Amino acid sequence: MYSEQAPVPGLAGRLVCVWTRVVTSAGVGLVVPDGCVDLVWGPAGPQVAGPDTGPMPVRLSPGDRYTGVRFRPGAVGEALGVPVEALRDQRVPLADLGTLPELAAAPLSPEAVQEALAVRLRALPGPDPAAPAIAGALRTGRSVGQVARELGLSERQLHRRCVRAFGYGPKVLQRVVRFQRALRLARSGLPPAEVALASGYADQSHLSNEVRRLAGVPLGQLVSRP
Template identity: 75%
Template sequence: MYHEWAPDPAIAGRVACVWTNVAVSTSTQLVVPDGCVDLVWGPDGPQVAGPDTGPMPVRMNRGDRYTGIRFRPGAVGEVFGVPVEALRDARVPLSELGVLPDLTPGTMQEALAVRLREVPGPDPVASAIAGALGTGMSVGQVAWELGFGERQLRRRALRAFGYGPKTLQRVVRFQRALRLARRGTALAEVALASGYADQSHLANEVRRLAGVPLGGLLRA
């Protein structure tokens, strides 16, 4: 059973939500790319879940409890002491990163607020990069719109999100399609509104990013 709620105001600018997930049965749950980094406590202790570029199946036994903090896309910055790119498609034990060593689920928000005051903030244009890429413009057009060269845009995207602008654009587009489909929007409309060439393009991209058809993802 999954629940999420708003974070404390002290961290709300960088954190999208706090969440828990308790397995009501033994199953494999699918985590799909969303541009976020999560700090997660589970049966194996605290770990950092980096930005994904593909599906990440998680085996959960009945009664397993996970608690997490989900950073907003592009907002994690230097919180964990390593470049976000180093966390891409990885699940790293918090102890290996050498930060927040005494952090527990009960103290996580307070301790994280302290840590956020100690490290530089995220790139101030990160949200603008994601927003512009989500409009359907090409990478070159987005770079021009924001006043960057394409190489500079790529460097800033890597630092903020852990992957380049083309991958970020695919993730942003996929997440928009998923939100629309969950509202019951017809798939042809979902494809058009999300910037896909057609419904077939949508279906192929969902399979690449999620590993399952969109219908199966919605049922899950």
């Protein structure tokens, strides 16, 4: 059973949601790239789930409980005390980072987690204010060069800012946001050929190949997962 709740108003600009999951049957869960960074409290203790560039399987056992805080893409900033690119495709114990020691204890209520985060974030510089515009522009399917010119940046500057904000460069970010758009459309019931066209893929085959690379399973199987 999985559920999400909106973050407190003071964190709405930084967090997507606070989520919980209680596992009811054994299996392997699949985490796919979404541009986000999560703090997760689960059976292995508090961990940071960095920005993914491919599928991350998670072995699940009945009765396992998870609570997570999901940062918006590009919004983690300096909250974790390490560059976000150092967390790419990683699951790192929160205690190993040496930051947010008050959150390295479990269990904590979602309210306590958000309160501690809010205190830390108020003491730090904010994330790159251009991050939402970068992700939004790349989501439209325009080339990296076009997006850089639109934002008044060189391609090198755009790459540097993407890595700092998202943990990877603009080409990877574009693949991730396009994939996430395709996934949302597919889950709404749109046929795959129309999903491919609406999401900026060359054709349905291009969509299928990209989904397999990023998620490790076909689109239909991914959509049918709970």
